[in-house]
Amino acid sequence: MQSSHFGKDFLWGVATAAAQIEGAANAYGKGPSIWDTFSKRSGKIKKGHQPTEACDFYHRYKEDIALVKTLGFTVFRFSISWSRIFPLGDGAVNKEGVAFYHNVIDECLKLDLIPMVTLYHWDLPEALSKEGGWTAFGINAWFNDYVSFCAKEYGAKVKQWIVINEPFGFTSLGYMLGVHAPGQTGVHNFFEAALHTAIAQADGAKILRGEVKGAVIGTAFSCSEIVPYTQSAPDLLAAKRTDALMNRFFLEPVLGLGFPTANWEVLEKFAISHSTWRYQERMKFDFDFIGIQNYFPLVIRYNAFIPVVQAWEVKAKNRRAPHTAMGWEVNADSFYRIIRQFAAYPQVKNIMVTENGAYFQDHLVDGKINDQARIDYFKAYLAAMLKAKNDGVNITGYLAWTLLDNFEWAEGYQARFGIVYNDFKTQQRTIKQSGYWWQEFLSR
Template identity: 35%
Template sequence: MAFPDNFVWGAAAASYQIEGAAFADEKGLSVWDVFSHTPGKTWNGDTGDVACDHYNRYQEDVQVMKQIGLQAYRLSISWPRILPEGVGKVNEAGLGFYDKLVDELLEADITPYVTLFHWDYPWELYCRGGWLNRDSADWFADYTDIVVRALGDRVKHWMTLNEPPVFVLVGHQAGRHAPGDQFSDRHIARIIHHVLLTHGKSVQAIRAASPQPAQISWALNTDPSIPVVEDETHINAARETYWGLSNGFWNAGLWLDPVLRGEYPQAALDRWGEYLPIREGDLEEMNQPLDFVGLNIYRGHYVAVEEDGGSNIRSDGRPELEGFEEGYPLTMMDWPVTPEALYWGAKWVNERYGLPIAITENGLASMDWVAVDGAVHDPNRIDFLKRYLRGFGKAGADGIPLHAYFQWSIFDNYEWAEGYRKRFGLVHVNYQTQERILKDSAHWYRQVIESNGAILDE
């Protein structure tokens, strides 16, 4: 496998999903604290109140990471733990937690990659309009400044936002995630513009506040289009499908072009331009230099083109997504297993923007439990990761610059509206006792790291 010598192997987690201590040490409410306590919103009424109790067990957890051999850990910071009101007075206890966590990671020779926002938006700011309020960009920039000034002497890898299409569309259009809104396209376009503006202002705040050169990106979720046959016709069709607007607000170009080109795709302007509250200078604010592109990829879609112009060609002449046959392999999230997704996701984004690629999340929910021998055997996870990582390695072999890979997730944790029934971790967590058990996949991943991916060829 073609992974560069300086390639970074890590794993990831998010504040609300693992920390617990949801109301401890003067932490403010997040939209997820409120949403998860609303009857009927989450599976079994599960909340992140305790989760993995990482807030109190971070030292033990860092030792687990060290045992696996992680080179880097992608963590997120809870905005309302730092600023209980979202703005104003800093909660020193909350900031102190991350200060100690960063020191603990560095002591274990694990590089922290810090994500500033992984969905736990402050409730008090939501009550002031949330992402509909343009001031969100400035609120977040001020929060960014506080965190970077506190941690930037030791942290040099930063990510602004995690999966903006998900927290915008699932949280504000579908209503299945916090805050549970079901807004119109007019509202959503406005939110998207403010979120992109927030990213740009946060990047500027990081570079202004960091006492050392910083590497900055974000983590964008994307489902790459995959050609069913690797010939010119199918590759071109898959590229066209990926950058086209057939998937509406989920389109990768809608999110990436403003950030990396300083412009909205023309098709997006044609469709939603009247809803986008663009002011002079906004696109310049969004378009800040990034050091790599972070992509969260779990699955892709196959694209076929039939030479006879059959059912796979739409009435407008564009290729259709290929359906999955009966019995196609699915994860416990009912997501199709598409190992080529990392290759094509890296290819499409790198050829358009020319930046190195980091896979900031990839993994699967599987059927994991403690076996009679006391271990946790998860061969499906090992097989899944091997297949996907081979795809990412192929991208490197084809000359695409690869920066890092972060497995999702280091621990079983709170899977948002799915509660605790979906287990993504390399490490099994007993939510009653908080016992951690390294799964077989964790021991396997250690070998992947030690060999810099060489064992993936076996």
């Protein structure tokens, strides 16, 4: 398999996020984000890690963007930190923050790399969180102001845009389960945040369409193939509920289908109580691409004691399935099937894999960072993607997660997903064997 098998116009890149790599969290006019605040709470992040310095990308962006070029990629995906532009979420603009992203974009263009900007990658300004964050009625107006500013400021130079990263991820983990920022819990908070997020992803796209000439606009969904543990009726229904929540809940409103409420009383009540039918047209947008971000399948069995979804994951290690150091199942065939599932909607023009990667324990051998398991992972997943493409799925790009070992949310600095090793004490970068594998793969 060679990169050329995917076609000459196929986009190859790496994906990153501001809160995970930038550092300079309390400097150069930036306001605190919910992750700056959340990470200071005892016990919330492994080993008490904080994103204060992260990879110091703020000061080392030229070095890191040069690495993207050296490894042979053509796309650099990064996010804008909302609170670096608007320290209080709205109102006064931080000129130093605005200039920083111009510098990043200009460096990409200088090296003939395509800058792909994610507008929201989980780091809400803390000032807006105090007003209710994504559960607040005002969030959509604040978000639209922010998007409009970014579109006007950077639109002449940036044509590739992602509106929101993994809406189900941050609303469920941050507003229902409380394990991610801002640490809120409860079904009510989740549904409030979910409705506003579903509106925001379409609102933001419409603003980009109006402001940026030639914009290619997508949004990025986390997704997992959902497999019932047995073929019993309870397990089959539990799997269907999980699929509706994890894979369909934010995608189908974008496609004009509304929320997937059929045959599930909880979602039906949500739709009625929030009058979601009023917003159906507003939540719809004809995206140029749908970004999918897949890391693992989920095997689901019925559990009456789990609130709302009444489903429980049967973990990969308990099934003796191959898995990463995060415990996530390695299953390239499942990756193929979830691509086909998302592509099956007639409204989806094309698919871009906007994140895919793995955390394995890296080993230093003969002065080199050997991560053969990661290389094998990429080989298998790219082969599965090529199979889907050859089957007729319109797949236009693949972005590896991620360039650098970074601040991996609640996992802190422990979970290393990078194809470049980062020493967080010295900030020295070392290309892993997987990075060199990518370099060789992309040269063919």
